[in-house]
Structure formats: structure tokens, C-alpha cells
Amino acid sequence: MELTVSDLACARGGIPVLEAVSFALRPGEALLLRGPNGIGKTTLLRTLAGLQPALAGTASAPPEAIAYAAHADGLKATLSVAENLTFWARIFGTSGIDAALAAFDLGDLAGRQAQNLSAGQKRRLGLARLLVTGRPIWILDEPTVSLDVASVTLFGQAVRAHLAGGGMALIATHIDPGFDVAELDLTRFRAAPQRLDDFDEAFA
Amino acid sequence: MASLWQYANPQKFVQTTGAVLPALAVLTALALIAGLVWGFFFTPDDFRQGSTVKIIYLHVPAALMAINAWLMMLVASLIWLVRRHHVSALAARAAAPVGLTMTVIALLTGAIWGQPMWGTWWAWDPRLTSFLILGLFYLGYIALWAAIEDPDAAADLTAVLCMVGSVFAVLSRYAVNFWNQGLHQGASLSMDAEENVADVFYFPLLVCIAGFVLLFVTLVLLRTRTEIRARRIKALLARERMA
């Protein structure tokens, strides 16, 4: 399994934002996506995750190989930490949430309802979900928001453990994740505004 | 041989319809004036219904077009879903208010006709009820178009609604028939000659129907052009923001 993205173009709200995005990710590799706000990091990640169609180009990995973590963690306030994780484990057809709880130091909080967690604890629970998906490619959108220093370290460890096991990670972030990793600046893929869609010439 | 799909290009569509529309408008006016004048002033009164019957020249064509407008929207929606031609989606959007207007005309003229005939403005007769439901479908469809910002998403969702709505509209028609047998007279026009209205009413009615069809086509083309231009303005504004 390898993630090769070639000449990918994607649109937000019908307007092209990125074009000719190309990069490759081999097992055990991670890549940080950089770029100013609004450049299209989230759009690119959602396109790769299969939530929206690409305007052009291809990505070699099917959405079934990808675990996607968005800004929102998809937690249910009235379910406990363990129940939230167990739900996603059952949806993804895996078993055992103990490793995921341990990796993000949530063991002591397992019985607590998600509504009683702090923002950082919720984020850790959202990230722990990645471990129970059992999928090789992680696509993370601003994963370290509201995490403290210790939690960022936990996150770094989890990503490195995932990479060591042959996994891949694509991370959009503004901060330094605390481990050595390649970077890709999306600014150079910004879609040219004067580009006309061949079909829509009267619209644009 | 040029294919029909060349008109899926918005520019081509605007050019061609721009050339055709004036002639079409004149033709519409001629057919409507001819049909209505013939119908209103040069046909005898019905032996039972008196001169009230003459509202048929508005009622029947409007009712026909109310249903046909929905059919046209269904076809246009399917074309959008299958071939992704934006003009098709915009034509469906353009047809909806016209169809709703036709539905309202049919209901109003029906009420005006029904009052002297049945002694009531409104009855929960199957045909009347079906048209009321059809009106609700139009309202929902128009409201969904208006509510969604992203034009492609709006086109997709309204197309899905149009398809599902068509199935339920047919189902409602059956259900309503089952529910109440009704006062409404049989079909004014049918292949079965026994049931038809007399020839003296029939021919001016055909002219009126032709006039309403032309009116519908004219209005839909006009409105589609407006929608295309609205989309163009939106696209230009978006481009300006990007630059």
C-alpha cells in the first residue's frame, strides 16, 4: 500500500482552490501539509478521504484505506469515553480499545461521560479513535488543536508507533509536531483564478 | 450533424434562445388571443352550465400545463443527474414557479367554476386535492432550491426530491381517488370519443392548449436565461474574490 497523489485538483463551494497537487507517501512515512488559512488543506484532506469528488487527477489509495480525523471529533456527550471508542471499534469491525486508551492516557477517564471532558481530553479521545480503525493511512486535520505539551508528545508517540508499524500519516497543521517529518507547502498548488472550466465558460 | 447537447452549453443556449424568443412570444400571443376570443365569444353556451362553461378555456390548459411542467422538471432533473449539464438543472429550476402558477390558476378557475356548479368554492374532491398536493410539491421544490447556497448541491438535492416526489405524486393520486370518489366531471379530453366535449368547444380548446404550451415554453426559456445570467454573475463575483 502506498499513497500516490498525482495532479489532483479540488474545489471548495464549486470554486477550484488547489490544482496539480502531487506527492507520494510510502509505508512508514509521514507528511506535513503547510500553507496559510484558506489555501485548501481541509478541502484536500476531505477529497482524499472520499467525502468529495476530485475535479481532476488521482489518488492511489482507496478511501477504504484511510482513517480521517476532522476538526470535530464526532463524540457523543452522553456516552462515556469507553463507550464512544467501543462504538467506533464496532463500526470499523475491530476489537479491543485498551491499546487506544493507553496510547492517549485515557485509561483513568474511561468511565467518564464525554461531556465532562476538557477540550484537550476530548481531542485525545478523538485521536484515540484512529487507533481503533485499524486503517493504514491516517489523514489528520489540525490534530493538535487544544492539546497541551504532554498530549502533543503522546500524539507524536502514537504517530511514530503507527509509522513504525508500516502505517502512513498525512497531517495538516500549523505547529511543530515534535518529531522529524517531511513538509509540503500547498501554496504553490494554488489554483489559478483565471482558469476556465471547459464546460462552464459562460458561468466563469 | 450537430447534437442536441450543444444547447447544454450556456452560451450557445443563450444565443439560440435569444434569436428564437421574440418569434415564440408573438406566436404565443397569437395562439392565446385566437383561442380565448374564439372560446369566449364565438361558442354557444352549454345547455346545462350556461356561459360558466367558458372558463374551461383557462382551466383545462392550465391544469394540463401544471402536470406537464412537473414532467418537464423530472426529465430535466434526470438529464442533470446523468449528464451534468448545468443548463438542464437551471431549466428545471426555471420551470417550477411557472408550474406552480399554472397549478394556482387551475385551482382558482376551478373554484370560480365550481361555485355556481356545485354550490361551493372548494370540495375535497380527488382532482382538487391532487392539485393541492401538487402545489405543495412545487412549493417544497422551490423552497429547497432557494435554501441551499451551493448551486451544484442545490441542483443535486432538488433533482433527487423531484424524482422521489414524482413517485409520491402518483401514489397520492391513487390514494386520493381511493379516499373520495368526488364531484369533478370526467376528463374533458380523452382518446375515448364518447366522453369528449362536443366539437364546437373542442377546437377552440385545442388552440388554447397550444397557446398555453407555447406560453410555458416561452416563460421557461426566458427564466432559464435569467438563471444562467444569475449563475454567471455569481461565478464572476467568486472569481473576483479569488483574484
Added chain:
Amino acid sequence: MIALLSRDLALAVRAGGGFGLGLAFFLIVTVLVPFGVGPESATLSRIAPGILWVGALLACLLSLDRIFALDYEDGSLDLLATAPVPLEGVVAMKAAAHWVTTGLPLVLAAPVLGVLLNLAPAAMGWLVLGLGLGTPALSMIGAFGAALTVGLKRGGLLLSLLVLPLYVPTLIFGAELVARGAAGQVTATPAAMLAAITLATCALLPFAAAAALRVNLR
């Protein structure tokens, strides 16, 4: 997918409002109607089938916008769409959870409210059967409407407008079934039609609703 159903049911139980709201609304409608139309038992028993069905329909309508809205807001829907469960299955399970929390309590409470409205005893069985056959269709059609409007800020009113005409056949056959049952007439046709509507909507609408969800998520 069973996991999704059990999670939704657990959420409904813990939030407390899930079971109660629709049922309370149903109760309010049926209790208020006699005050509006007068206490004559003959009148009440004649309009009872219609009132009970309209009440059930409105009670169902009340909670439709929550089918997908909560999952959309907290991001669960994005994650479910990328999970290895078909979105059609997600829709079906969501509709099923809505039915268990809204439709099923209405079915069970209907005989009691039927007594309040002086419904003919012969029609009680038909009322329960009709609601049991018809309310799943209400939930499924509602899930379709909710899928169309999930991205909208205030989709509630629009959702009602979209769903209203789609509910008409179910309402007609449901009320007709009870009315015929009360009058001792043949009930096979409306019962079969209700069952047919429910089966057809449950078989086909998940695809339409999933298509609408995909559009709204992109």
C-alpha cells in the same frame, strides 16, 4: 450497523427527550381535540381515526430534524461516511432508531388514546395494526427529508414543507384502515397499501437519502 442502532437508542434513553417528546405531543393533541369539538361521543368516535393518525403524524414530524442534524454538527456523520459501513445502511439504521424512539411508543399508546376519543372497540386492533404498519414509513420518509435539509441552518420548517406532501398517502390509507375497521367494512386494501408503502419506502428511500447525504457532506 447494529452498533449504530444501539448507540442511537442509548443516546435517546440518556438524553431523556427521545421517547417522551413525541408521545407527549400525541397525548396533548388527542386530549385537546375534545375540548375543541365538544364532548359528544358520537362525533368523537367518528373523527377519532383521523385525529389519532394526524396526531401520530405530527408527533413524528416534531423530531425529524434531529435524525441527522446532531451527527452532522458533531462531525460523526463525516466519520460515518468514511467508515466501512454503507451510507444507505446508516440511513436505514437512523430511521429505525427514530421509529423505535418515536413510532413504536405511539403505536403502544394509541389504544389508550383511542379510548379517550371513544373509538369503536372493533377498530382498536386496526388502529394498532395500521400505526404499526404505517409509522415505519413515516420515519423513513422523514429520514429522507432530513437528509435533504441536513446542511441548512434552520431546516426545520423546510423539512416539514418537503415531508408534508410525501406523508399524504400514508395518512390516507392509515386513517381509512381505522375508519373501515370501525365501520366493520373490508380492510384488506388499505392494510395492504400501508404495508406496501412501508416496504417500498424502506427498500428504496435509503438510496435516495444516502445520495442526498453525500451531496450535503461534500
